[in-house]
Amino acid sequence: MPNAVALRQPLLAPRSVALIGQSNDAGKTAGRPLNYLRRAGFAGKIYCVNARRDTVLGERAYPSVAALPEAPDHAYILVPTEAVIAAVAECGRAGVKIATILAAGFSETGAEGMAREQRLCAIAAETGIRIVGPSSLGVVNLRNGLLLTANAAFAEPDIPVGRTFFASHSGTMIGALMSRGKARGVGFAGLVSIGNEVDLSIGEICSATLDEPDIDGYLLFLESIRNSAALRDFALGAAARGKPIVAYKLGRSAAARELAVTHTGALAGEDDVASAFLADCGIARVESLEALIEALPLVRRTPIRPVGARPPQVALLTTTAGGATMVVDPLAMRGVEIAQPSVDTFARFSTKGIVATPARIVDLTIAGTRYEVMKAALDILTTAPEFDLVVAVVGSSARFHPQQAVQPIIDSANAAKPIAAFLVPEAPEALARLSEAGVPAFRTPEACADAITAALARRQPKPAVAVPQGDGGRVLDELGAYALLDRLGIPRAPAVALDTTITQAPALPFDYPVAVKVLSAHIAHKTEAGGVALNVSNGDALVAVIKTMRETVKARTGITPDRVLVAPMISGIGEALIGYRIDREVGPLVMVAAGGVFTEIYRDRSLRLAPVDLPTAHAMISEVKAFAMLKGFRGKPAGNLDALAKAIVALSRLALQNDPAIAEAEVNPLIVRADGVVAVDALVRTM
């Protein structure tokens, strides 16, 4: 990544910075950066530019960027919205490498703002200047005093320095995470407020830091998924270096997605698409603010589990069963099982003289407050083959004897399995000790469960595929769609095309009753058009049905259909919907659902970036609740889920095909039978 390396220096280690529009009033937003930089001892040159004053806050002010003795590496543009374009243009002309823009009022504010944003992009293209923002509260590198920020929170004294890098769409959050991290014993290496991403994206900015030896993990606060290719590149680079990424993404609700649009001008896709994207990038997604701050050490310690592995099992070790159950509940709600140790494992407890009643929660009671008992129990559970992760829940002793209470956990930091500690009382000192030692530790049972779920759900990042390209989409008719299914190897119903003018039924290669569907690429909603007839029982009825259909469709749509498709009636144990599309935000996607009202009402579907392999397809099937109906429900036989999985894999491979390139393909329904699957309808649109 030569670009990334070139970007890093002016972005995060500039030799000189300019504060364009630095105010003389330290209390104003535009007055903050100079004092922050001075107080933090930033060693580079600092130039203030203010056309209306000779000095600001006691320092020399230059009238313009052109008047500066050198072109600074990085300019922070603090001027009002209307003056931003001119300031950035001046920086570009002068050879400034990075401009970070504070002002809002761009694409999020409608046509006028959108025009401003396009102007910014043009300046970047013309002059080579790179832009952070607009709406950026700034760029902070705590290792060199680069507090190039207007966020009020950075007036904080004694900001702790750590090894985590934080990038956020929201500028407020860089301050909030810094102050909340400080209280929780978590420090940062750097924090960047990304803003609207008109030029530099979260992915590019984070990629620029990947080879920093002082950074060993990333937190992201996302309002939407934008510039997904760069984000995926960054995620792959981070995975290659063993640097974990934890993300909190707003917009689980439709209401919040709508707000993301008004707030930053981003388009907001569906949340489960974003989830699938983040997961397939190997990014752990958490659902709460506390987990964003606390989850990284656990994600770092938890190996990615292979697709198709048995469901994860978590051991729960405690001195206080009442407190421990608070972790079980939110874990189980998220589908993670607290498992009872095996008979062998309990036998090892006995050997060590540890009293623990066989149960799901290993409750050492008060004996567990003794170092050697807790340490021995941790040793046994972290080496028991049945567990992927051990939760240690510590009671009152965490508050009164923080050192002793958590020392066995600290001394197990490098155990074979990750350990997550939850402290039942308020116990800031014990939490700080654990954090200092790099041990995953949690202040609330909910954040603990959130982080554990995210850590165990992490997947290997998938390499990006070249997105298929086409020359303008068209919808295939159903025969064309069937031909595509044939090429992909997805079984479909036999079908015969007949002219709508026939007066006698030909011999069919299958038995009656049959289904009749109008065959036209121009009629999207066949049922509404009167273009579907089912259970047609003989040749005479077939001719009559076709004649009526020709007339009804013509009357309803204005299109006279030339042909119909005739196929046998096929029934099965149940139905599935499988779909493929190139998503505007995240690229090729494959989806499976039960179809019908289940999918619409309950949003019960599973998504992955395409293509997928067979174990992944099986994992997808297991995520759809409605497929309980295909697993021997109420005495019915089971459907062939292998065949369903193979069909998902086949459809997902459209992501690798360019002839023709497919924008969208949906098989609905795919009939699931005991002996296989059969597509009985398909809709395909080329690119």
Add this chain to the structure above:
Amino acid sequence: MPNAVALRQPLLAPRSVALIGQSNDAGKTAGRPLNYLRRAGFAGKIYCVNARRDTVLGERAYPSVAALPEAPDHAYILVPTEAVIAAVAECGRAGVKIATILAAGFSETGAEGMAREQRLCAIAAETGIRIVGPSSLGVVNLRNGLLLTANAAFAEPDIPVGRTFFASHSGTMIGALMSRGKARGVGFAGLVSIGNEVDLSIGEICSATLDEPDIDGYLLFLESIRNSAALRDFALGAAARGKPIVAYKLGRSAAARELAVTHTGALAGEDDVASAFLADCGIARVESLEALIEALPLVRRTPIRPVGARPPQVALLTTTAGGATMVVDPLAMRGVEIAQPSVDTFARFSTKGIVATPARIVDLTIAGTRYEVMKAALDILTTAPEFDLVVAVVGSSARFHPQQAVQPIIDSANAAKPIAAFLVPEAPEALARLSEAGVPAFRTPEACADAITAALARRQPKPAVAVPQGDGGRVLDELGAYALLDRLGIPRAPAVALDTTITQAPALPFDYPVAVKVLSAHIAHKTEAGGVALNVSNGDALVAVIKTMRETVKARTGITPDRVLVAPMISGIGEALIGYRIDREVGPLVMVAAGGVFTEIYRDRSLRLAPVDLPTAHAMISEVKAFAMLKGFRGKPAGNLDALAKAIVALSRLALQNDPAIAEAEVNPLIVRADGVVAVDALVRTM
């Protein structure tokens, strides 16, 4: 409540306490209470009983309760499990009023423990002694120094005293809430570890405190719903006195419910039954530990909304949109809408010179950090008719200028609508100021959303009904069930009973095709027994079907059916399932669901304590997602939801009937048509 008053004094204000088994080792669990009581300055007499020593921790020890100079009001039994029965029996004989038992090892440990528990109950019945526990970490009254507890957390110095009473099944949690509350500026009046509830229940203990002027709200930590009648009495008493109750209940997951059984020996019902019970008792249920600590002030300030009111609308006022969206997301996920202020409301902002772009989030930006701007905006939103509640999200200023930042909120504490404050940065001082002023304030966006949802969802507590009594259940046959529906006024299909030996079909009072079902109270699963035939098209077919059915049912079940029920085939827009039952834990319940796989796979149902009124029935219908299919789905006509609601009301009124008393009644399916509803199958069991 004369009993409650009589209980209060020995339980929470004893003139004398005995510590039975007080240890001489202050580090041991049984060594703690004496020091706690002394340090807290408990003014009553304290008697230590220890058969093996003359002194404990420097104080006189008596050899037995009988040797004490008086019968103490309240004894804390600290002896091991095996010695508990004898100790309680001795207390009972001596006239001790309350025995609180520390030891575990009762009903949660199987047959032997169960026998011990029965012995305890017998002693209570014989001697009149009342029992707290077993597994009780004790009883704490912070207003009089009664630290009658073995919980290690109460070694805490400077325990803050407040006006909230906390009762918990888990003993650990009394310490955890005390320490976490202290850090969050929340103090308690008293805390009780309830344990196994063999005698005194949460409801009885809390009821004993209802008339304490120093207690103005309750927190409950529940592992299950036990002794629901007493809990409901307490809830009604609290509501009558305007004292709100907030509960956290474990067991949202099946895994945690199972643990509750092993932990305390309680039976654990389904979680949505518990939710319905708590809600119909007017208890606000939160889902997170932090919300349990923080929610009470908001619940207190939020009026109960009438059933059938429009969905609640929440205003969101902020100086930092990025932070505010973190509250929108979890609120919207729980179905609470952040609404955009009306045109009128925005006009009032303009009048006051407040700049706020019309949007869902009222973002004052940095101007909102000025007192008069924030105060004026709060005044406008708390008097705007469209809102039920206002959320104020405060940015960095909450950390740096805690007093100024939250003063406008404190000064709005008595506004016409409740205000919930969420502080984006770590801002303990601002939180403490708000809490001190009684203003609802939240440390995390998730707890804020949790508490708001719980406060807005609160319902008027329903008075208890006498549970119908019967003399031993039997299942009615379908004609009997139909007769019951007729009495309740629930429309059902016309039906004719025919002998299974007929050789010619009689004239039917309805048209063919018809449905035929075996008519027998002894065949529960008619379909599996071969006892259902649909779409029978004429009289000859009917005779043939009945003959076959008689033989098949006999072959499959061994029962020769004498009669079948014949009814017309009835179709509709969709189906519902309505059910009534007397739940073992919570009493009469009414349920509505879509029936079939929707109910089984997605647990998509709504429950209330029975009986319900019409607005409540409508609210129940609105909670079932699958009923989207009855509201004009995909171009279909809408079903008659009024008729469905009336049927729910009618079925729920079984709770008021005793002749016969009904244990369980289920109509499945109830066909929902545009012109009404029709029951086509019903199962009824008497008590």
